[in-house]
Amino acid sequence: MEIIILTSVITPLLLLSGFCFGFCTPIDTITSTQFIKDPETLVSNGSAFKLGFFTPADSTNRYVGIWYGTPSLSTVIWVANRDKPLTDFSGIVTISEDGNLLVMNGQKVIVWSSNVSNAAPNSIAQLLDSGNLFLRDNSGRITWESIQHPSHSFLPKMKISTNTHTGEKVVLTSWKSPSDPSIGSFSAGINPLNIPQVFVWNGSHPYWRSGPWNGQIFIGVSEMNSVFLNGFQVVDDKEGTVYETFTLANSSIFLYYVLTPEGTVVKTYREFGKEKWQVAWKSNKVECDVYGTCGAFGICNSGNSPICNCLKGYKPNYMEEWSRGNWTSGCVRKTALQCERTNSSGQQGKIDGFFRLTSVKVPDFADWSLPLEDECRKQCFKNCSCIAYSYYSSIGCMSWSGNMIDSQKFTQGGADLYIRLAYSELVEKRDMKAIISVTIVIGTIAFGIFTYFSWRWRGKQTVKDKSKGILLSDRGDVCRIYNMNMHGGNANQVKLEEFSLLNLEKLATATNNFHEANMLGQGGFGPVYRGKLPGGQEIAVKRLSRASAQGLEEFMNEVVICKIQHRNLVRLLGCCIEGDEKLLIYEYMPNKSLDTFLFDPLKREFLDWRKRFSIIEGIGRGLLYLHRDSRLRIIHRDLKASNILLDEDLNAKISDFGMARIFGSNQDQANTMRVVGTYGYMSPEYAMEGRFSEKSDVFSFGVLLLEIVSGRKNTGHQYDEQYLSLLVYAWTLWCEHNIKELIDETIAEACFQEEISRCIHVGLLCVQESAKDRPSISTVLSMLSSEIAHVPPPKQPPFSESNQLRQKKCSSSQVTITVIQGR
Structure with missing residues (x-):
């Protein structure tokens, strides 16, 4: 009896669940027989976007729109019936007999249509994970797309365009108000005349302008740099149409632009797995x-x-x-x-x-x-x-x-x-009497200067620092550097370098008199300025601060070491020595330093795993050259994210050699009473005892490697109450077999897991407490490239947070990673 009752209850439930499986499963297509009725929705295959009916805030009208697949309706990116709202919940979206996409009210009155003349019967409409809704016939021919008829939002792969022959434009159009999606006063599009520019128009009058397109960015948007948008393009299709589009390589970021009812273009983004949308940029921040x-x-x-x-x-x-x-x-x-x-x-x-x-x-x-x-x-x-x-x-x-x-x-x-x-x-007008007085004074001074330099000329215009045994000669247009302590002080035999000498006046002109607007940054050596030489070449000028604790020794390090040429070292172009002024001129790095990308939640999206691994390899190759392959054996001593500069293609170049030391051919390590560097990157033997070697740089490289993989700083970031540094956190996760937790979520793709895990493993080997346990940089590169298949287990890195952590034992000390096939 109980079995009969139980069966009679379960059978209807199974039938009901089967019904829901067939009819309640989210769909991404609409046909003439499979339509949606308010409040049903269409859901893209990956659930990134939905199409359905919505009511704006402070309104009772119903509209058909597309929005990101999140609860917030503020993310609506396209609206169909903008100027003909539905007044009740009786609307449907379907395909007509002639193959057009329709929005109809309860009385079957059409309030919106795709209205294409070449539509075909039995067409279907499909919503994609790109946010595009398209209409296609049985042969697969696409007859209409929502991205070709945008409303107020600009999405990846969408195009806004102007045809120079016909004048036809595809533009964004603002809502009238936050509660009214009908077409407002503002539109945004591209003006291709002479040099392409993006405009926002208020009616027919310009309201905002991007400035000219230079092939990578719009130079009238001061926040833009060469990677402002990954894949941002302005294209002339040679058939009269110029269009603007962008793509995002990083699928973990949702990003789009919206033209607000007030005429402001707003860049909005959301990280994968998070519901909160954030504003990254606005076109109209100030009245200017x-x-x-x-x-x-x-x-x-x-x-x-x-x-x-x-x-x-x-x-x-x-x-x-x-x-x-x-x-x-x-x-x-x-x-x-x-x-x-x-x-x-x-x-x-x-x-x-x-x-x-x-x-x-x-x-x-x-x-x-x-x-x-x-x-x-x-x-x-x-x-x-x-x-x-x-x-x-x-x-x-x-x-x-x-x-x-x-x-x-x-x-x-x-x-x-x-x-x-x-x-x-x-030329400013001057009072004649003042001119006469100044002329007399200048004449007297000039005579004195002439006498002085006539005497100094016989001394070959040299600047000496006898305590350092260094001679700098600034005669002519070439800078020559000698070390008087080598080979018995015979300067002619020990000339180390010879390269361009630039005068101070030329550098002042190039940097607009070292204006603070041109300052790129400030280091221990002094400020660094962006400049442009008369030929158009952009440069970075490092100026020794008179208040700097660093002096001639650091200047000489930079001059001697940076002259060494390698693709992963920043190139020194010349120097300037005039009076108390000492300046170094470098190639300009448009993307600044690694830390500006790595530790920025938005810019980090531009560093996908392939780019990060390329940066890791570039730093490693630069170190290998310094340690083994250059004619001078060099220990950097201050390797960190802010000293890794990135060129226009995000290639890594090691910079800032003021703290570096040159080793003799038979020298393995040295001691110093003056410990310099950056906390968090210094090896324990260097920080505590002043001993440094190649393995000191390897330790810093390991810290950098873990930072690049995790997107987190070693210090200054509290992971939770227990772990106050990245090394402690990484080691704990390693011991708990949970190393995936360390990986930056923006690069946590399954296809790269093995390679990323290998990098973490190698990073932990580099930061082992004992210098003798750490691999050389050549071994590190072989491990990273899988030339060395078997990677030994790491030992504990140096901890300083607590005695409890100091004594932590890792049960996974025998875990290794072996890669059979080559990368």
Whole structure:
């Protein structure tokens, strides 16, 4: 009896579960017979996106839209019936008999249609994990796509475009308000004329502008760098259409742009496994970002008060308007140009010149041509109507002959703008009496200087530091470095290096007089500035601070060691020695240092595993060259993430050799009373006893390797109450057979697990407490490349947090990783 009752209960349940399996399973397609009704949804195969009915906040209307597969409706990225909302919950989405996608109300009235003339009967609509909804016929031909008809959001692989032949545009259009998805006042698209730029328009009037495209970035967006977007492109398809698109290689990041009802473009992202969306960038952060805030020939600087000023050589058009804060009337020239005076009256005068303004969002309406920088200047100078020019190496020559509008001063980025001025505007007028007085004083000083240098010339213009036994000769245009302590002090026999010597004035010009806006960073040696030489070459200038604890010895280290050429060492281009000034000139690294990417939650997305492994190998090859392959055997002593610079392709280059030491051919280690370096990267024998060797660098490399794999700093990051450093945390996870927990979630792809685990294993070998247990850097590289298949188990790294951790034993001490096949 009990069996009969139980069977009678279970059978309907099984039938019900079978019904739900057939009809309740999420679908990603719509047909004429398989449609969705409010409140049902369409779900993409990987559940990344949903299509369905929604009601905006503070509204009762219903709309059909696509949103990210999260509970928040603020992530709606596309809306179908924007201007014809449904007023109740009776709507359906289906395919019509002619093959079009339809949204209908309860009375079967069509409120929206894909409206394609070449649709075919029995078509289906499918929602993809890219957020694209497409319509295709039985042959697989796609007849309509939502990404070709965007609303207010810009997603990866989507295109906004302009056809230069027909004028047809694909643009983003804002909502009217957060509660009304109908088409608002603002639109965003690409203007391909002359040089492509992205615009936001308020109606037909420009509201925001990105500045020119240089092949990698828009130079009018100061926060952009060469990897601002992974795969960002502007493409001319040679058939009249210019489009902008972007792709993301890192699938663990959801990222898109939205045009708000206020006309601001907002970059929004969310990390995989997290529900919270974060804002990474906005187009309109300050008033200066609004197009033409300061009018024609005005320049906006959000750091000034008032924010608007006239460009040099210009004055307010209407002073009363400017005094009231109404700057849109712009500025007019104060003094006529020489070529204008010649044309109007035949009068001659001193020729015009150009005033350089650095880090500028260049004005709109630039004319474009291809000549080199010198030709660009000459071309503008010969043309009387040319009132300014700018040369950007990856763009070419930009010039202006009409109103210069929408200029903005940045603290970094942008381009140099050269404004044409009358001679009198370039040279300030001075009182004649003052000139006479200054002339007398200068004459006296000049005579004294001439006498001094005549005497000094016979001394071959040398600077000596006898305590260090070093001789620096700055004669002519070549810098020669000697070590007087070698080979009995015969300087002619021990010349170490010979390379370019740049004068201080040239470097001051290149860095805008070492302006703080050009400062890239500050180290123990002193500040580092970004500069540009007359030929357009970008450089980094390291200037020895007079207050620096580092001095001539560190300067000499940099000069001697950095002259060694290797693809994974930063290249030294020259030096400057004038008076108390000592400067070093390096190649410019556009992506700065590894730590700026690795420890930034957003920028970290650009370092996928293949790129991280390439960086690890690059650092290793650079160290191998220093330790074994160069003609000088060098111990770096300060290897850390901030001393690994990244070029435009994110290739690693070791920098900052001020703390380095050169070993003799038979020397394995040395001692010092002056322990220098960075806490967290120093080996225990060096930090505690002052002993350093190649194995000291190997320890630092191991710390770096674990940081690169985990995306976490060794120090300054509390993992939980127990583990106060990355080494402790990594060792504990190793002992618990839970090393996967250490891996940065942005690179935790299954296909790379074996290679990443090997890197962690090798990293732990490098940070073993005893120097003799650590492998050499050549062995490390062989382990990483799987040339050495059997990797021994690591021993405990140095702990300093507590005695309890000091005594922790690892039960997995015999675990090894063996790779049979080559990588």
